[in-house]
Amino acid sequence: MSTKNIAGKTIEVNEEGYLLNMADWTKEIALELAKEINLPPLTDKHWQVIDYLRKNQAEGVALSLRKVGNSGIVDVKELYALFPGGPLKKSALVAGIPKPASCV
Amino acid sequence: MKKLVILGAGSAGTMMANHLAKTLPKSDWAITIIDQYENHYYQPGFLFIPFGTYKEKDVVKPKRKFIPKSVEFILAQVSKIMPEKNMLELKGGQTINYDILVLATGTKIDPSELPGAQEGWHKDIFDFYTLEGAVALHQRLQSWKGGKLVVHIQEMPIKCPVAPLEFSFLMDSWLRKKGLRDQTELIYVTPLSGAFTKPTCSVALTHLLTEKDIKLVPDFGTERVDSTAKKLHSFDEIEVPYDLLVTIPTNKGDEVIGRSGLGDDLNFIPTNKHTLQSNAFPNIFALGDATNVPASKAGSVAHFQAEILTENILHFIKGQPLKPDFDGHANCFIESGNGKALLIDFNYTTEPGFGTFPFPALGPMQLLKETRLNHWGKLMFKWIYWYMLLKARPIPFITAKMSLMGKKTAKEAKK
Ligand SMILES: Cc1cc2nc3c(=O)[nH]c(=O)nc-3n(C[C@H](O)[C@H](O)[C@H](O)COP(=O)(O)OP(=O)(O)OC[C@H]3O[C@@H](n4cnc5c(N)ncnc54)[C@H](O)[C@@H]3O)c2cc1C
Numbered sequence: 062m063s064t065k066n067i068a069g070k071t072i073e074v075n076e077e078g079y080l081l082n083m084a085d086w087t088k089e090i091a092l093e094l095a096k097e098i099n100l101p102p103l104t105d106k107h108w109q110v111i112d113y114l115r116k117n118q119a120e121g122v123a124l125s126l127r128k129v130g131n132s133g134i135v136d137v138k139e140l141y142a143l144f145p146g147g148p149l150k151k152s153a154l155v156a157g158i159p160k161p162a163s164c165v
Numbered sequence: 166m167k168k169l170v171i172l173g174a175g176s177a178g179t180m181m182a183n184h185l186a187k188t189l190p191k192s193d194w195a196i197t198i199i200d201q202y203e204n205h206y207y208q209p210g211f212l213f214i215p216f217g218t219y220k221e222k223d224v225v226k227p228k229r230k231f232i233p234k235s236v237e238f239i240l241a242q243v244s245k246i247m248p249e250k251n252m253l254e255l256k257g258g259q260t261i262n263y264d265i266l267v268l269a270t271g272t273k274i275d276p277s278e279l280p281g282a283q284e285g286w287h288k289d290i291f292d293f294y295t296l297e298g299a300v301a302l303h304q305r306l307q308s309w310k311g312g313k314l315v316v317h318i319q320e321m322p323i324k325c326p327v328a329p330l331e332f333s334f335l336m337d338s339w340l341r342k343k344g345l346r347d348q349t350e351l352i353y354v355t356p357l358s359g360a361f362t363k364p365t366c367s368v369a370l371t372h373l374l375t376e377k378d379i380k381l382v383p384d385f386g387t388e389r390v391d392s393t394a395k396k397l398h399s400f401d402e403i404e405v406p407y408d409l410l411v412t413i414p415t416n417k418g419d420e421v422i423g424r425s426g427l428g429d430d431l432n433f434i435p436t437n438k439h440t441l442q443s444n445a446f447p448n449i450f451a452l453g454d455a456t457n458v459p460a461s462k463a464g465s466v467a468h469f470q471a472e473i474l475t476e477n478i479l480h481f482i483k484g485q486p487l488k489p490d491f492d493g494h495a496n497c498f499i500e501s502g503n504g505k506a507l508l509i510d511f512n513y514t515t516e517p518g519f520g521t522f523p524f525p526a527l528g529p530m531q532l533l534k535e536t537r538l539n540h541w542g543k544l545m546f547k548w549i550y551w552y553m554l555l556k557a558r559p560i561p562f563i564t565a566k567m568s569l570m571g572k573k574t575a576k577e578a579k580k
Contacts (some may be wrong), residue, residue: 123457123459125321126320126386127320127430128430131430137386137388138388138400140400141386141400141401145401146384146401147358147384148386150358162362162459
């Protein structure tokens, strides 16, 4: 665990940079994180995915690519285009939720 | 007379039938178990069929042999569950009522989830998660002369998540024995970021892949397979060519779960991960591969769950609170080829580590290390499975809740 100064706030993150408390998240933080991992500029679709992830996380729903692909917001192919190189890991990072552990 | 119905007489359902036949008072409770198939398959044995180590006859026995006499066995497919009415419908229309329902419907591969696979199915594309697949692959390997052999996982979760790795290690061994290893490029394609899900374990197993010269292609999100050009395609446009593709397609719960509105997007049953009660209906319980609990889908897990669920059903009947006792305990042997195997033991919160099992310091089995004794353990598992696990006989010294004695974390082991 460590802390990080981002978008004018000091927040707690884990070794991989995922926010420890999803309540610390703000849109400004998301923008900074997206820049750090070299995402293309965030579009409406990005924000819709981020909202979806945060809402489901808050409800305790386990997230997977399939789940997001069935959300009606994007299909899996589009998700890859929005968050290239590991869409679930990257979208979760930007959304300020833990890295999805869909696998055991 | 009250009625408890178990749906599914695979590993988990059969264990429950044996536990409950011993514990439920016969004067008050009648137990019924339903399955669509006459025969029980020892699925862990499927792994060895492609290499000719086991034949079909080694992995099949009639289900009835393992079901207690006092339990009614119905051979039929269940087409619908109607939880509001406490009722099941069999194919053909007959209905069955229950007071308590235990779902043990398992999981199976669904190759239709892999677009393009149909055209090459059991020609250049094989699975070993079904008996037919494993037998067909055995035949195909007889004419293998070399080329690109790709082992592929489409999507997590899959049952026995170590099986594809074991398959790759055994494949390496087999190819060496046949003098075909130099002509064969072995490639391991996975949606995970490393060889395995659990970090410590992933390091040890990734190391084994490297040692055996098996190429790892991680983070591969499979979009489709082109059976004509013989290539796997990922969503982000990476291609992996193959001459022989051994795939583990998406694993799903049974259709009856989805059809009855009891499943998630993969037909797995939302279940309390500590009590094994269904989240939707208090008189429905689930165990084994059929649930959505974040534990490994393995026979050993079903064994630990069956002990805990039996107690919880007794609590439920007496109107007592359920015990949140299931801790995700899993215990798996991992075949690593050349007559050796590793052993891992872990739960929801503790990563597999090093140490000895089942006794601290004495072992005799070594955790997360390649040894010959672990390999014998794996082969012995077949006997233990048929004669102890299914009959729900207690396995000496191995408890449902994980013990931390004799275990070391990766950090401690380095000291
Ligand atoms: C290749 C391979 C290797 C494995 N290796 C290991 C290992 O080394 N160690 C280990 O612990 N585990 C291993 N496993 C996993 C293990 O086999 C499973 O975890 C275990 O069988 C799960 O038991 P279950 O009862 O939940 O499901 P199953 O044993 O699959 O039983 C489900 C049953 O439900 C029945 N059913 C489903 N739907 C219906 C319906 N609608 N109507 C009627 N009947 C229905 C099915 O016919 C089936 O008999 C392996 C699995 C595979 C495929």
